[in-house]
Amino acid sequence: MSFIMMDSPRAKFQIDTTAIAEARKLLAPYIRTTPVLPSTFDSNVFLKAETLQVTGSFKVRTAFSQLLHLSAEAASRGIVTTSSGNFAIATAYAGHRLRVSTRIVMMRSANPVKMARTKRWGGEIAPCDDRFEARAEVLAEIVRNEGRTEIAPYDHPHAVLGSTTLGAEIVEQFPEVENIAVPISGGGLIAGVAVGAKTLKPRVRVWGVQPDGSNATYLSFKVRDYRQIDKARTIADGLGVTKPGQVTFPLILQYVDDVVTVSEAAILEAVRHLHEEERLVVEPSGAVTLAAVMHADIPRRNTVLVLSGGNIAPEVLKQALEMPTP
Numbered sequence: 001m002s003f004i005m006m007d008s009p010r011a012k013f014q015i016d017t018t019a020i021a022e023a024r025k026l027l028a029p030y031i032r033t034t035p036v037l038p039s040t041f042d043s044n045v046f047l048k049a050e051t052l053q054v055t056g057s058f059k060v061r062t063a064f065s066q067l068l069h070l071s072a073e074a075a076s077r078g079i080v081t082t083s084s085g086n087f088a089i090a091t092a093y094a095g096h097r098l099r100v101s102t103r104i105v106m107m108r109s110a111n112p113v114k115m116a117r118t119k120r121w122g123g124e125i126a127p128c129d130d131r132f133e134a135r136a137e138v139l140a141e142i143v144r145n146e147g148r149t150e151i152a153p154y155d156h157p158h159a160v161l162g163s164t165t166l167g168a169e170i171v172e173q174f175p176e177v178e179n180i181a182v183p184i185s186g187g188g189l190i191a192g193v194a195v196g197a198k199t200l201k202p203r204v205r206v207w208g209v210q211p212d213g214s215n216a217t218y219l220s221f222k223v224r225d226y227r228q229i230d231k232a233r234t235i236a237d238g239l240g241v242t243k244p245g246q247v248t249f250p251l252i253l254q255y256v257d258d259v260v261t262v263s264e265a266a267i268l269e270a271v272r273h274l275h276e277e278e279r280l281v282v283e284p285s286g287a288v289t290l291a292a293v294m295h296a297d298i299p300r301r302n303t304v305l306v307l308s309g310g311n312i313a314p315e316v317l318k319q320a321l322e323m324p325t326p
Contacts, residue, residue, distance in 0.1 A: 015161060020196055023065060024165045030054070030064045030097060031165075036173045036304060040277045045293060046177075046304045048170055051282050055117070057238075057309030058166055058189060059090035059153075065162025066151040067094045075100050080126075080148040082106070082135035084185075084240050085114030086285075086309050087153040092123025103148060105138045107131075111237050113313045132232070132242045154188025155245030163192020164199070170304050171200045179303040181289040184208040184217045184259065186241040187248030189308060194255035205299075208252065208259035209292040211236050211267060211284075217244045221252065221259040235264055235316060238285030238309060260298065266291040271320035274307070283312035284320075 031054055037047045050058040067075065078101030081091055088104040095102035103124045106115060118125060126142060128134040143150055152159050170177055170193070180197055182190040194206040210218045213233035220227045226249065232240035244252065252259075270287035273294075274280045282290075289305035292298050 015157075015164060015195055015199070017199055019161065020164045020168050020199060023161050024168065026068055027061060027064050027162065027165055030094070031060050033169060036170060037278075041273065041290065041293070042300050044300045044302060046174060047278065047280070048166070048304050048306045049280060050166070051280055051286060051307050051310030055086070055089045055093045056311045057086035057090065057286075058163065058306070059086040059309070060093060061162035061165055062087065062154065062159045062188060063090035063094040063151070063162075066156065066158045067098055067100060069158050070149060074149040078103065078146070078148045079151050080105070080139055080142045080146070081151045081153060082139050083153050084238050085111045085118075086238055086311060088118040088123060088125070089114055089121065089311065091151070092118045092121035095123065096121045103142060105135050105142070107135065111311065111313050114311050117311065132240065154186035154241070155247045157247060159188045160192045160195065160247065160251065163189050164196030166306070167193035167196025167198075168200055171197050171204070174302075174304060176302045177201070177204055177304050178301050179205045179207060179299050180306065181207045181209055181292055181298050181303065182306045183239060183285055183288050183308045184210050185239040185285070186245045187217055187252050188245065189306070190256060191248040191251035193306065195251060198255055205257045206255060207292070207298050208256050209288040209296070210259065210261050211239055211288060212261045212263050214239050214241075215261050216242050217249070217252065218259045218261050220244050220249060221256070224253060234267075234284070236267060236284040236288060238283065239288070260292050260296040262288055262291040262295055265323075266295045268320040268323050270294060271312070271317065272323060275317065275321065280307065281310045281312060281317070282307050283309050284316065285309055
């Protein structure tokens with residue numbers, strides 16, 4: 001199985017088993033192969049712990065996949081991107097490792113833990129208003145004024161290619177896998193996981209999960225056309241994209257089996273369970289997959305839940321742990 005996307009210069013860009021293998025080799029010196037762990041929740045449910053990834057989330061795959069494909073000239077101009085947090089940390093870390101200057105546009109209300117970790121790796125934060133569109137506006141101004149090279153948090157073929165390595169790992173580590181549940185924001189993670197997994201095991205089913213209050217891809221998937229929400233309203237700060245991507249959404253339609261949503265209470269319940277029972281620190285954006293297995297109709301049969309990140313603000317973890325027991 002393989003598929004072809006159009007890259008920005010309108011050149012054909014093909015992802016197949018060879019491309020995925022090459023991507024895994026390219027990223028190997030810079031990332032971890034995270035474990036697939038059995039859960040205490042259900043003997044048929046397993047956890048792909050990207051919380052244990054370098055920088056604490058899967059986004060490091062996306063960042064390195066793009067930076068390592070840049071020309072020397074493009075990298076020398078420095079890079080700029082936008083992020084709600086985890087891609088900011090990953091970009092700063094990748095820039096630090098590759099000695100590339102990084103500037104990241106973030107909303108002023110962004111998770112302070114993620115902002116601090118971005119700065120720790122040398123990323124320069126350009127703050128913007130608390131509107132998803134404001135991120136793009138400030139980014140365009142930086143590109144225009146400073147000549148930096150733009151990389152994408154999710155909506156680019158190389159971003160998707162980076163996430164295919166995660167899907168391939170799951171199939172390799174747990175060949176019996178029948179279902180994979182994946183968080184959705186802009187769609188780069190689930191597009192890559194679905195393509196990576198189904199390239200190696202076409203019959204595996206891939207399920208997307210969004211919060212009730214940030215459900216643009218869910219709405220779009222149900223009508224098989226783009227739908228946009230005005231604003232994300234969720235504690236899952238990494239799942240705030242208000243419209244699916246131009247690169248990612250066609251892949252979601254082609255490779256994802258279904259998309260479900262979960263409530264805020266279910267997300268916090270999942271964060272608490274993962275902390276207390278699985279001994280894993282998982283942010284709400286990563287815990288939505290367990291919330292979906294708990295409360296939505298995702299099958300519990302050789303099911304792998306992608307726990308996409310663990311960069312949780314202390315006050316959010318406290319809120320989850322202090323919730324009344326259902």
